[in-house]
Amino acid sequence: MPQRAVVPITAEGLKTACSQCNLQELCLPFGMSDGDIDQLDGLVGARRKVKRHQHLYRVGDTFEAIFAVRTGSFKTDVLLEDGREQVTGFQMSGEIIGLDGISTDAHTCNAVALEDSDVCIIPFANLETLSREVESLQHQFHKVMSREIVRVHGVMMLLGSMRAEERLAAFLINMSQRFTARGFSAAEFHLRMTREEIGSYLGLKLETVSRAFSRFQENGLIKVQQKHIRIVNIGGLKALLSHLPSV
């Protein structure tokens, strides 16, 4: 199968078919009719494998496509000159990466694979063309962008107004929900990111994250074994969010 010119060496020539993909309900096609989804098959160019710790794109890369995570997971981050890192998000299968690039035709953050991963390449010019013809695609794409804005508003709330344990509880609940949506256990999962990356995302140092995990375990809320998490008392975690602290 011939490789396309736009596709870097790391890309697979494999043609992707949204119509055949089992991530439909989590991804761009969500809510679209079968007929409309068939049209997407022509849009999604190819797949690309990204190995653990490799960049999918970097700050400054020219923007040509957005990506849908097929397998694996990613973090996106932005760096300060002095090296401080802020993780802006963790992305799992079905989620869209790269929307930051539309604004200036260049990426404004880095996207790094947390494990060996695999994305669908969605050339942005083609997406705009097709979404002028397919109303449901246009609408879905707008929802995807809006959802990202809403997500980040939530993170701002978390960073600006919550204390460490609230932040971590919110993070765990969020992870649990996303694993559930993907057919995995809500109560038991494997975190792909380090304590430092979690901390960066939550505006905390890794030691604080580690201590909060330990505290949760002492209080019987979760069971921690390195990156493996088991949620024992989801209600207790949720209570940390709606709380008065000492009830």
Add this chain to the structure above:
Amino acid sequence: MPQRAVVPITAEGLKTACSQCNLQELCLPFGMSDGDIDQLDGLVGARRKVKRHQHLYRVGDTFEAIFAVRTGSFKTDVLLEDGREQVTGFQMSGEIIGLDGISTDAHTCNAVALEDSDVCIIPFANLETLSREVESLQHQFHKVMSREIVRVHGVMMLLGSMRAEERLAAFLINMSQRFTARGFSAAEFHLRMTREEIGSYLGLKLETVSRAFSRFQENGLIKVQQKHIRIVNIGGLKALLSHLPSV
């Protein structure tokens, strides 16, 4: 001039014309050809006045339109059950409010006028229809959404990784740039929001904001008189961001 059914009582029947508007370069029409902009005139429904401290919309309101600020300014915020507020943004003339509503067809934050203000109502269904026909509008709208994503990534950096004075310096520089873009002085401006609102946006308490202002004044970076700010040493402010703290 007849009022339209969709328009609430607070709305003015005044027809808006993007083609005549002097905010073009700051607003949705940015980068569009005159001919394309003429098409927007049919899209933008009406204007609406919002008095100081009144809501433009609230969490839960059904989403029907996005808004372009014509005059005045707004804050958007999200509240926690226990009353904690997180300001998610301040919007000035030409900026678009309401993108958070697309995701679920209901608004997920509140928009409140900081002073007597005036917005253009852009019915979203019409915007989608027209942007299927006018490529430049489609593209501009995508850029507006992406720019919002990039902005909030910056705020995450600020909330997650910067100390109080860095946050406030970044805030002042950003305000200065936005005033400049609107033809106002880069060095002297009037803040529309309270110390508490600034603090909420920056993840700080109002006392901390106040102290940081005072410190900046002591160091000859700015001159503060209540809400009136004069930037004396913009380079000094910028240095606070790229810094080593004690140089």
Add this chain to the structure above:
DNA sequence: TGGGGCGTTTGATCCACGTCAACCCGCTTG
């Protein structure tokens, strides 16, 4: 013209989280 209230400033004290450091564990590599 005077009073009341909101927003702001400033000081004194506290504490949640950061910093620094030691140590542990599981994996990799020679």
Add this chain to the structure above:
DNA sequence: CAAGCGGGTTGACGTGGATCAAACGCCCCA
């Protein structure tokens, strides 16, 4: 099998910003 290392945990201590509290100034309005 040892050595090295990246990631994680835990403890002791320091500090930036929160909290609590008092007072001030501007503005609105009677």
